[in-house]
Amino acid sequence: MNAAIEVRNLIKRYAKSPVNAVDNISFSVKEGEFFAFLGPNGAGKTTAISVLTTTLAKTSGEVQVAGYDIATQAAQVRQNIGIIFQNPSLDKNLTAEENIRFHAVLYGLYPFSPFFSWMPNEYKQKVKELSELIGISDALDKPVKTFSGGMKRKLEIVRSLLHNPKVLFLDEPTTGLDPASRKSLWEYILQVRKTQGTTIFLTTHYLDEAEGADRVVVINKGKIIADGTPQALKRELTKNFMRVTPKTLSKFVKELQSLGIEYSVEGIHVNIPIKNAGVDVQKLLKTIESELVDIDIHSPSLNDAYIQLITTEHE
Amino acid sequence: MNRLRTRLSVIATIAYRDVMKFLRDRMRIIFSFVFPVMFVGVLGGGLQSSLGAASGKDLLTMTFLGVLAQTLFQSTASGIISLINDRENDFSQEIFVSPTSRYAIIFGKIVGESTISFLQVVGILIFGAVIGIKITLVGLLAIFPAMVAAALLGGAFGILVLGNLNNERTANQIFPFLVMPQLFLSGVFVPLAGTSGLLLTLAKFMPLTYAVDLMRGMYFLNDVNAQKDLLHSPLVNALVIAAMFTVFLTIGTILFVKKEKER
Numbered sequence: 001m002n003a004a005i006e007v008r009n010l011i012k013r014y015a016k017s018p019v020n021a022v023d024n025i026s027f028s029v030k031e032g033e034f035f036a037f038l039g040p041n042g043a044g045k046t047t048a049i050s051v052l053t054t055t056l057a058k059t060s061g062e063v064q065v066a067g068y069d070i071a072t073q074a075a076q077v078r079q080n081i082g083i084i085f086q087n088p089s090l091d092k093n094l095t096a097e098e099n100i101r102f103h104a105v106l107y108g109l110y111p112f113s114p115f116f117s118w119m120p121n122e123y124k125q126k127v128k129e130l131s132e133l134i135g136i137s138d139a140l141d142k143p144v145k146t147f148s149g150g151m152k153r154k155l156e157i158v159r160s161l162l163h164n165p166k167v168l169f170l171d172e173p174t175t176g177l178d179p180a181s182r183k184s185l186w187e188y189i190l191q192v193r194k195t196q197g198t199t200i201f202l203t204t205h206y207l208d209e210a211e212g213a214d215r216v217v218v219i220n221k222g223k224i225i226a227d228g229t230p231q232a233l234k235r236e237l238t239k240n241f242m243r244v245t246p247k248t249l250s251k252f253v254k255e256l257q258s259l260g261i262e263y264s265v266e267g268i269h270v271n272i273p274i275k276n277a278g279v280d281v282q283k284l285l286k287t288i289e290s291e292l293v294d295i296d297i298h299s300p301s302l303n304d305a306y307i308q309l310i311t312t313e314h315e
Numbered sequence: 316m317n318r319l320r321t322r323l324s325v326i327a328t329i330a331y332r333d334v335m336k337f338l339r340d341r342m343r344i345i346f347s348f349v350f351p352v353m354f355v356g357v358l359g360g361g362l363q364s365s366l367g368a369a370s371g372k373d374l375l376t377m378t379f380l381g382v383l384a385q386t387l388f389q390s391t392a393s394g395i396i397s398l399i400n401d402r403e404n405d406f407s408q409e410i411f412v413s414p415t416s417r418y419a420i421i422f423g424k425i426v427g428e429s430t431i432s433f434l435q436v437v438g439i440l441i442f443g444a445v446i447g448i449k450i451t452l453v454g455l456l457a458i459f460p461a462m463v464a465a466a467l468l469g470g471a472f473g474i475l476v477l478g479n480l481n482n483e484r485t486a487n488q489i490f491p492f493l494v495m496p497q498l499f500l501s502g503v504f505v506p507l508a509g510t511s512g513l514l515l516t517l518a519k520f521m522p523l524t525y526a527v528d529l530m531r532g533m534y535f536l537n538d539v540n541a542q543k544d545l546l547h548s549p550l551v552n553a554l555v556i557a558a559m560f561t562v563f564l565t566i567g568t569i570l571f572v573k574k575e576k577e578r
Contacts, residue, residue, distance in 0.1 A: 088405065
């Protein structure tokens, strides 16, 4: 009932293409949820986001966004979503305020006026508040081309929130930003989420950004190949293991074989899967007699889980 | 706000944005004058001294009027066609996902690009005055409706092309083939009267032909001698342009709106 996004059996095949870019996917996103859509390049992420944001017609399936059908109620869907595109969507030669003003008029919030000073007071007040929030109040009348990458992204987000969208789509929003800008952009997005309860639909390459999500869906070659919380995905997809470097590899392998312990060799290292880190490691070390040079215990990150998922899928 | 006011606001915004983008792009302003200046200064001047002087005609003014029509037509047309690469660039992405009507986008674009072509024309008129082409004030008032017609026809033509194109690469490859023949077959440089056979038939298929002819017809409204060089009366030209404008705009808009989503 309270789904912000509901996708059922969505298929998108581009004209002249022999394969489906999005191949029969279904998922739903709850209101207020932080939802991450992951996948390698060409997996179908941007295609899916284009269909969800009504800029691309679906081939078949059913999609509702913010409670409206994307095919029959496109205008209502558009009125209720905000989008941060993969490519910058600001006019570089126009000022920050002009970029905001044109957005406001396009969404029917205020009538058009060629000058900031002629705009309604309510608008002027709002722009001032927002620009203070992201720290550009001094640069409102400067052309956007003078802004840094991080500032531009923040400006786009401020602009996309002007019409109070229920769902905010972010298509790889931090691509090309330096780590400091990425961090501060994320702080801002999470703050918006907290104060406005906006549902967030994120696509990203950076796995650490999805680690904070409520739910992750991984897509590859147009199909969903994993769906769950980041923690569940990690548990499901990767195992903890102990990486041991023995003094003599052949002798150590022979000993493991005689003890019946599962292992795999990787160069001069031997990987031994373990279930619960502390206890298993201690047990194992007690039984082994071969001389060891180094021991390392690996806990997977979401990144590891993701890479494993994508590579298994390719094999 | 009521619906109509919102629509008008959107059209004004899209047009204003186009004009502002043009005015703040110095390179684009400079380049938009290169061709007209070349055509008028070099070609028109050359024609006048070789042919015009001998025939006793004012070929320089003829060419100048032709270039005015051509600039208005082509600048508006190419501005509209640029919508195709806009979809993935800058603020246009925002325009396409906004809840506004596609028709409002197209109308805004036509108004904006026409205004830009008029700004270019102001520059060309000044250049003409500098090199000694005397356009009278009465003449200027007389050709004003013809200039509006040329720009609007170019806009409708641009939308027709836009509705039939799939991507930017096709647009860049096809555009010269749509523009060059019009440039040479529409009598921009030399009036078409006296042309016959295949060339005349081809010329009659070029939308720009009628815009050029209307422009000259309006300017030489009281000059019987110059009127001999024209194809049709201004009224016939105006009717043909109105008909083409309506057909191009309707078909182009329908195709564009349909194609915009169904990729």
